Amino acid sequence: MKRAIWLASVSLLAQPGADPVSLQKERGMGKQLAAEVRKRSQPFDEPQVAGYVERTGRALLAALPNPRLEYQFEVISSDSGSEPFALPGGFVFVPARAFLVARDESEFAGLLAHAIGHAELRHGAQVGSRGQLPLVFTGGPNGRHAETQNPQLALPLGMLASQRTFELEADRFAVELAARAGYDPAGLQRYIARVQVDDPKFSALPERDLRLVRMREVLESQPRASAVSRSGEEFEEIREIVRRVIGR
Numbered sequence: 001m002k003r004a005i006w007l008a009s010v011s012l013l014a015q016p017g018a019d020p021v022s023l024q025k026e027r028g029m030g031k032q033l034a035a036e037v038r039k040r041s042q043p044f045d046e047p048q049v050a051g052y053v054e055r056t057g058r059a060l061l062a063a064l065p066n067p068r069l070e071y072q073f074e075v076i077s078s079d080s081g082s083e084p085f086a087l088p089g090g091f092v093f094v095p096a097r098a099f100l101v102a103r104d105e106s107e108f109a110g111l112l113a114h115a116i117g118h119a120e121l122r123h124g125a126q127v128g129s130r131g132q133l134p135l136v137f138t139g140g141p142n143g144r145h146a147e148t149q150n151p152q153l154a155l156p157l158g159m160l161a162s163q164r165t166f167e168l169e170a171d172r173f174a175v176e177l178a179a180r181a182g183y184d185p186a187g188l189q190r191y192i193a194r195v196q197v198d199d200p201k202f203s204a205l206p207e208r209d210l211r212l213v214r215m216r217e218v219l220e221s222q223p224r225a226s227a228v229s230r231s232g233e234e235f236e237e238i239r240e241i242v243r244r245v246i247g248r
Contacts, residue, residue, distance in 0.1 A: 023089075026088045026122065027069075027070075027089035029089065029125065033087045033088070033091070034087055034091040037087070037091075037093055043077070046245060049075050049096065049242060052235075053075050056109055057092065057116070059182075060178070062181070068122075069119055070089075071119070072090060075094050076094070077096055081095045082095050083098055083101070084098055086116060087119070088122070092116065096242045097246070100242060100243065103191075105235040106184035107191045108235065109187060110189075110191060111174075114173070114188060116177065117171075121166070123170070126162075160203075160204055164205065168211065172214065172215070172218050185218075193212055
């Protein structure tokens with residue numbers, strides 16, 4: 001079967017992100033935005049949870065051929081979001097509720113890889129370099145797949161087209177990265193199929209079915225790396241800690 005045109009012969013993991021601003025300026029942009037995120041949220045003070053996120057993030061980064069950014073992972077308490085998101089420069093925030101919306105370790109790793117993809121492909125820097133507020137840097141500081149599908153977050157049509165392209169690129173990046181890191185690369189696909197709601201006209205997300213088709217093409221077009229032996233028990237332990245702390 002002929003591959004779809006969007007599937008380039010070279011993995012996205014090996015392709016450098018666009019270079020709209022210097023890495024130093026991008027880091028400064030992300031630092032300012034990270035300060036704003038911290039003002040609007042609280043740290044999630046559970047060392048086991050933070051340790052798990054750090055190890056998962058580092059396992060994914062270790063599978064990157066040539067990471068361009070210095071990554072920093074932080075777990076936050078947030079009532080308005082449930083999905084990991086990345087700011088320009090490698091600042092990655094993980095709402096504790098991500099452990100409740102993801103059903104297993106591979107879904108969680110897929111979500112985290114998706115956020116890393118936005119950062120590594122420098123999507124936020126591209127938006128910021130145009131003088132626009134990079135709300136779209138991450139796939140959603142508020143968990144856009146399920147919770148931000150509302151008119152008040154509608155973007156200009158020009159930005160919608162760019163953001164949808166960014167999302168498809170981050171999806172592909174996440175599937176490839178999860179596979180290389182030894183996670184089930186279909187984790188993100190399962191999550192999107194279950195969680196993304198019907199797509200309104202002005203959503204910044206591509207249509208759900210299109211995303212699923214594109215991810216399936218990636219899954220079918222590359223050999224899977226040998227899966228790392230994982231029991232999943234630690235993920236379940238972390239879920240219980242989060243559920244106990246936030247009262248769900």
